[in-house]
Amino acid sequence: MRLSIGEGLLRETFAVLSGCGDGSAECVCWWIGPVGAPKIDGLVHPEHSSSPAHYEIDDEWLHRFWIDLADQRHAVFAQVHTHPGSAYHSATDNDFALIHTPGFLSLVIPNFALGPADLTDAYLAERDASGVWRAVKVSDRIELCP
Amino acid sequence: MAVQHMGKPATIPEIKRDPEGPRSNPAALAPYKKQTSSAERQEVTAMAQSKPPKSTVTVVYNGQPREVEFKPNQKLRILFAAALAEFGIPSGEGLGLFTETGAQLDLDVKAEDAGVTAGGQLVLRPIRVGGGS
Numbered sequence: 001m002r003l004s005i006g007e008g009l010l011r012e013t014f015a016v017l018s019g020c021g022d023g024s025a026e027c028v029c030w031w032i033g034p035v036g037a038p039k040i041d042g043l044v045h046p047e048h049s050s051s052p053a054h055y056e057i058d059d060e061w062l063h064r065f066w067i068d069l070a071d072q073r074h075a076v077f078a079q080v081h082t083h084p085g086s087a088y089h090s091a092t093d094n095d096f097a098l099i100h101t102p103g104f105l106s107l108v109i110p111n112f113a114l115g116p117a118d119l120t121d122a123y124l125a126e127r128d129a130s131g132v133w134r135a136v137k138v139s140d141r142i143e144l145c146p
Numbered sequence: 147m148a149v150q151h152m153g154k155p156a157t158i159p160e161i162k163r164d165p166e167g168p169r170s171n172p173a174a175l176a177p178y179k180k181q182t183s184s185a186e187r188q189e190v191t192a193m194a195q196s197k198p199p200k201s202t203v204t205v206v207y208n209g210q211p212r213e214v215e216f217k218p219n220q221k222l223r224i225l226f227a228a229a230l231a232e233f234g235i236p237s238g239e240g241l242g243l244f245t246e247t248g249a250q251l252d253l254d255v256k257a258e259d260a261g262v263t264a265g266g267q268l269v270l271r272p273i274r275v276g277g278g279s
Contacts, residue, residue: 028277035209054278063248066206066271075209083279092278099208100235100272131236 001103003077004143005031005040010117016045017082017113025050026112028057028081030098035075042074052084054092078105078142082113087123094133102129105141119144201264205229205243207271218258225262226253229270244269 013029021027030044047061069075079098083090087108097106108123115121124141125133202213203225212232216225222243230238243251246267251260262268 026277026279032209048276054276056274056276059274060248062271062275063244063269066208066269067246069209070206070211073209079277081277085279088279090277090279092276095240096272096274096276098272098275100237100241101208101233102236129236 001038001077002141002143003031003033003038003040003105004145006145009040009043010119010144012043013080014109014113014117016043017080017109020045021050021082021112023112023114025052026055026082026084028055028079030076031078031080032069032074032076035073038077040077044076055081056096057098076104078107080107080109082109082111084112086110087121089123089125089133089135093125097127097133100127100131102127102131105136106133107138107142203262203264204267205232206267206269207233207235211267216257216262218262218264219256221254222251222257222260222262223253225257225268226270229268233270240272240274241270242273244271 009031013031016029017027027050028046028048030046031040032042032044033040044065046065047058048055049058050056076099081093087110089106089108093106093108097104104127106125107119108125110121110123119138119142122138124136124138126136126141128134200215201218202215204211205214206212207229210233212229214225214229214232216228226238226243229243230236230241235241243253245251245261246269248269250273251262251268
């Protein structure tokens with residue numbers, strides 16, 4: 001599966017991540033789109049707690065969001081979160097990701113997303129058919145649209 | 147081995163008569179009984195083949211509602227496994243079943259004891275979501 005996302009939405013993602021984390025805390029956003037159509041048409045910034053080395057979603061908020069998502073016939077196709085330094089998929093990222101179905105993408109942005117709004121230094125992982133995370137090339141899975 | 151039918155001389159089988167008459171031999175009365183109509187036979191067949199209606203619940207996961215069958219007297223763990231299969235989720239680790247109001251259900255409790263009823267809705271979602279470096 002290859003996600004299609006507008007450059008404007010990518011810039012907005014970086015703005016939210018860097019603004020929320022403010023150079024001192026991790027942050028997370030989710031890319032959503034219509035169920036069955038991997039075209040990203042929305043950005044969700046969930047309620048979360050965070051520190052320089054972690055983030056965690058508020059459970060009550062998550063539950064409400066989950067039901068709203070079904071009402072809107074939308075699905076989360078990718079999670080995007082920041083790391084303070086280099087981008088990689090940590091054991092915590094593996095174990096506590098949002099979606100458990102094969103093909104789900106997890107994008108990690110380095111340096112609290114304070115750099116340019118592009119995916120040059122980003123790390124992308126994908127759940128495979130057995131549920132294990134595998135590194136994949138960003139350009140193989142994400143298509144940026146003007 | 148193929149069965150071969152050999153030609154036999156035509157003989158008339160001996161008719162065995164019941165000495166007490168047809169009343170002691172119900173088969174002998176069969177031609178006189180009321181014939182079952184086609185509609186009646188279909189009704190009987192349908193009754194024999196009918197099963198109790200299957201219980202289903204709607205399970206919501208990542209924006210998608212799906213119908214999942216369950217038996218009220220079975221543990222929710224079975225419904226949970228069926229939901230995972232329905233959504234193509236290879237492992238249920240870190241996931242839970244929740245009521246619409248957000249209460250997590252104990253998977254070792256029977257569906258009927260947990261208040262899960264046919265036509266209801268359940269939420270399949272991660273128990274905890276986070277990340278870290």
